[in-house]
Amino acid sequence: MKxxxxxxxxxxxxxxxxxxxxxxxxxxxxxxxxxxxxxxEAVDELGLAVGGKAFAVIKASDVMIGV
Incomplete structure (x- = not known):
């Protein structure tokens, strides 16, 4: 997958x-x-479980920071 x-x-x-x-x-x-x-539903479909490998995929047009 690309x-x-x-x-x-x-x-x-x-x-x-x-x-x-x-x-x-x-x-x-x-x-x-x-x-x-x-x-x-996505957790179940991906089979996510503690200790497993996963990837964070980050796509955003804006990054906001506030204090």
Whole structure:
């Protein structure tokens, strides 16, 4: 599979926390943590589990920072 996103970061699943419809998935990427919000259905389809390998794919036209 080819994708247009240029920011693909390999990591290890630290935590999968399912809510009513959305899950928060935390990845360890070289000592830093990236958290993604995805559907529970996507978690199941991808077979995400703690300790497994996964990739954070980041494609955004804007990056915002606030304090």
């Amino acid at each position: 994708i247009s996103a240029r920011n693909v970061i390999e990591g290890k699943v630290l935590e999968v926390h399912k809510g009513a419809t959305t899950a928060h998935v935390r990845l360890d990427v070289g000592g830093s943590v990236i958290t993604a919000s995805i559907t529970n």
